[in-house]
Amino acid sequence: MSSPISGFSKLTKEEKIDWLANNYSADPENTKDILKKYWNADSKLQQLHDEFIENTITNFYLPLGVAPNFLINDRLLAIPMAIEESSVVAAASRAAKFWFDKGGFKAKVIGTEKVGQVHFIYIGNPEKLKAFFSELKPKLIASTGHLTGSMEKRGGGLLDIELRDKTSVLADYYQLHCAFETKDAMGANFINSCLEQLAKTLKEEAPNHSDFTESEKEIEIVMSILSNYVPNCLVRAEVSCPIEKLEIASSISPREFAQKIVRAVSIANVEPHRAVTHNKGIMNGVDAVVLATGNDFRAVEAGVHAYASKDGQYSSLTQASIEGNIFRFWIELPLALGTVGGLTSLHPLAKLSLEILQKPSAEELMQIVAVAGLAQNFAAVSALVTTGIQRGHMKMHLANILNQLGANEYEKKVLTDHFKENTVSHSTVVEGLQKLRQEN
Amino acid sequence: MSSPISGFSKLTKEEKIDWLANNYSADPENTKDILKKYWNADSKLQQLHDEFIENTITNFYLPLGVAPNFLINDRLLAIPMAIEESSVVAAASRAAKFWFDKGGFKAKVIGTEKVGQVHFIYIGNPEKLKAFFSELKPKLIASTGHLTGSMEKRGGGLLDIELRDKTSVLADYYQLHCAFETKDAMGANFINSCLEQLAKTLKEEAPNHSDFTESEKEIEIVMSILSNYVPNCLVRAEVSCPIEKLEIASSISPREFAQKIVRAVSIANVEPHRAVTHNKGIMNGVDAVVLATGNDFRAVEAGVHAYASKDGQYSSLTQASIEGNIFRFWIELPLALGTVGGLTSLHPLAKLSLEILQKPSAEELMQIVAVAGLAQNFAAVSALVTTGIQRGHMKMHLANILNQLGANEYEKKVLTDHFKENTVSHSTVVEGLQKLRQEN
Numbered sequence: 001m002s003s004p005i006s007g008f009s010k011l012t013k014e015e016k017i018d019w020l021a022n023n024y025s026a027d028p029e030n031t032k033d034i035l036k037k038y039w040n041a042d043s044k045l046q047q048l049h050d051e052f053i054e055n056t057i058t059n060f061y062l063p064l065g066v067a068p069n070f071l072i073n074d075r076l077l078a079i080p081m082a083i084e085e086s087s088v089v090a091a092a093s094r095a096a097k098f099w100f101d102k103g104g105f106k107a108k109v110i111g112t113e114k115v116g117q118v119h120f121i122y123i124g125n126p127e128k129l130k131a132f133f134s135e136l137k138p139k140l141i142a143s144t145g146h147l148t149g150s151m152e153k154r155g156g157g158l159l160d161i162e163l164r165d166k167t168s169v170l171a172d173y174y175q176l177h178c179a180f181e182t183k184d185a186m187g188a189n190f191i192n193s194c195l196e197q198l199a200k201t202l203k204e205e206a207p208n209h210s211d212f213t214e215s216e217k218e219i220e221i222v223m224s225i226l227s228n229y230v231p232n233c234l235v236r237a238e239v240s241c242p243i244e245k246l247e248i249a250s251s252i253s254p255r256e257f258a259q260k261i262v263r264a265v266s267i268a269n270v271e272p273h274r275a276v277t278h279n280k281g282i283m284n285g286v287d288a289v290v291l292a293t294g295n296d297f298r299a300v301e302a303g304v305h306a307y308a309s310k311d312g313q314y315s316s317l318t319q320a321s322i323e324g325n326i327f328r329f330w331i332e333l334p335l336a337l338g339t340v341g342g343l344t345s346l347h348p349l350a351k352l353s354l355e356i357l358q359k360p361s362a363e364e365l366m367q368i369v370a371v372a373g374l375a376q377n378f379a380a381v382s383a384l385v386t387t388g389i390q391r392g393h394m395k396m397h398l399a400n401i402l403n404q405l406g407a408n409e410y411e412k413k414v415l416t417d418h419f420k421e422n423t424v425s426h427s428t429v430v431e432g433l434q435k436l437r438q439e440n
Numbered sequence: 441m442s443s444p445i446s447g448f449s450k451l452t453k454e455e456k457i458d459w460l461a462n463n464y465s466a467d468p469e470n471t472k473d474i475l476k477k478y479w480n481a482d483s484k485l486q487q488l489h490d491e492f493i494e495n496t497i498t499n500f501y502l503p504l505g506v507a508p509n510f511l512i513n514d515r516l517l518a519i520p521m522a523i524e525e526s527s528v529v530a531a532a533s534r535a536a537k538f539w540f541d542k543g544g545f546k547a548k549v550i551g552t553e554k555v556g557q558v559h560f561i562y563i564g565n566p567e568k569l570k571a572f573f574s575e576l577k578p579k580l581i582a583s584t585g586h587l588t589g590s591m592e593k594r595g596g597g598l599l600d601i602e603l604r605d606k607t608s609v610l611a612d613y614y615q616l617h618c619a620f621e622t623k624d625a626m627g628a629n630f631i632n633s634c635l636e637q638l639a640k641t642l643k644e645e646a647p648n649h650s651d652f653t654e655s656e657k658e659i660e661i662v663m664s665i666l667s668n669y670v671p672n673c674l675v676r677a678e679v680s681c682p683i684e685k686l687e688i689a690s691s692i693s694p695r696e697f698a699q700k701i702v703r704a705v706s707i708a709n710v711e712p713h714r715a716v717t718h719n720k721g722i723m724n725g726v727d728a729v730v731l732a733t734g735n736d737f738r739a740v741e742a743g744v745h746a747y748a749s750k751d752g753q754y755s756s757l758t759q760a761s762i763e764g765n766i767f768r769f770w771i772e773l774p775l776a777l778g779t780v781g782g783l784t785s786l787h788p789l790a791k792l793s794l795e796i797l798q799k800p801s802a803e804e805l806m807q808i809v810a811v812a813g814l815a816q817n818f819a820a821v822s823a824l825v826t827t828g829i830q831r832g833h834m835k836m837h838l839a840n841i842l843n844q845l846g847a848n849e850y851e852k853k854v855l856t857d858h859f860k861e862n863t864v865s866h867s868t869v870v871e872g873l874q875k876l877r878q879e880n
Contacts, residue, residue, distance in 0.1 A: 305745030
């Protein structure tokens, strides 16, 4: 373990696994066996998955589950969710069922604008730069023509370029701030290719601008890159119903329940410690659909959480209100998603998930994902303000601990009954199982 | 598709798939075939994965790759990464190799404190509540005794409870703000169980407090839940070297490269649009290890991005400096991770990933994950300020498009050569392949 390896990426998959097992495993043969056990029997299918990234050694399994009964804008959908955390699919299904006979979920897209920036340094007179930019703008746009053709055919493209003077926050720093419409594509490659072309044109044309001094001609490109902060690529989802229909449990009246939800959300609005976990629960639902449909959850996470902090304090993404007799619960969140390109058609299960969702457009997928987030939050907050979160969690946690301890079906049954009335922890389950085994 | 299904969760896996395919697929048999193709041949292993969540229908594959040559605190590690995005593992490997002969990565844990809160409403005299809390505190702590035993044996437990008056932001709103140490466990279940107990004790004891009026005795618990915002569960990772060693490409001098990195980071510090994507790249590395080791990436994402906005404006998680002749690049981020409990030992590949990482403690895993994030950011920013991000991306993108179009090995070779000098887009690749096929 003391010397680095050269040319690792050029080894075959088997060679990579051998090297890894021989250098980093206490039991190399077992390590190799486990990794290979997760290979797909169909070698062509396996090769497809191997080639998605570099140095692939096997397939990491995330459970793909399905939450049925989602009524969204009057269409009934079953939502595929890829997620390793127990209770998420169950909670989504519960929320879907609850809202089904109350009109279901309403969702609408507020905007689809995506953003990219060319960040550059210009040391000189800002007015001269502005004049240069105004003159150059048509040429900048034209220079991306060879990249935008296919996107324009689909109704998208480069929408606008704005010169932004950022010298108040950093000396000599300016941006070309660009807006894009990428239709059903997430559009990262399209946007980045356009931006790199814009940067090239900007740099090449500056020396031809006669008003510039020699030093002003030397525009320095720092970087050209899309932004995952997309506050204008926004979707809203909502549920509402007369308060008396909020019959969630016999222990709590509909009105009291509605008030507790509103109170829990207002706490998430003012207390960042709570808001972070409140939104984390939303993202359980969001990411599960994002993953299942072959989208990039890191991009979505970054954009969503930055949006949650846009007013200076990290806050809740959902809101709740009682107006007259009507309870309303809604979410607004920025989502840059694709239903074509990338892994969406390349990963057979991403493609299948989109088929199960009835081949949505990117806008429709934004709506579905927002609904999944809202449903998840409704389920989580409902549990929190009534029975507490642990009852549901612990049921799954108990099942997992019993599996881990190798409990048989009889033991599982006895202990599941026992822990209906007792607190689950790893140690209490171990003790319970030991006691049961001694008794028998 | 017009009526909801009841009892879906009680169907067998086969029945669930049949229902889904028959109701939501244009080609039910094909849908069933694809889903089953992803089942593991070992039915016992498959059952284990099925039981992680509810309504599991198959395994969603994420590629598990490995990035070798990470020298972290003088230990050489190979890091398993579960991620679907191309270039992430390659970038990590490149950064690891680059820093290997410059002393590698240094990482240290700054704190491990976790947080949970009981949120409650108390309508009354705040001073009386304070007095009640001071008196009750030992009893509150004692009431969690049956839950904390096993954690205390491992050196963890409930560290402190603080009464926080939040009435300035929301009427009558108070918290029990609790600090926990959960050692090698992520600790969510432990913390939530303790909090629910604390809430129960608080509510039960209030009526016994003689100073309270009748209405003051009626403390209303809103909810009891851990926080994923963990600014005191913090890790720092760093690389540094004399500037002249920063030989990254022949086209750029080491000093110019260092300056460009510092400039790119300073832009991410002042411009939220850039910061979001800067940090998204960091999370590519972070989440890949979080996933591979069976941890919860939604929890990590929420905590990290909230931390990035803690000073009121969303900002960069990494920093870079040039002091004298030394270039320094570092990251600080909050990470609540576990190496025992949850899926870490239950998911065979999570368990194996931890074995490959030499069975790290939670603190060691925090260091490894922070390093993966730092490495990813170094690779991304390096590419951005030199060749641009698209060159690397497009190489993988081209391979994916060619696979999607069913290109054979000969066609792949010819077109890969062709696109070394030409811009990759979906349409240019389609055209290129058509042209090649017409020629032959």
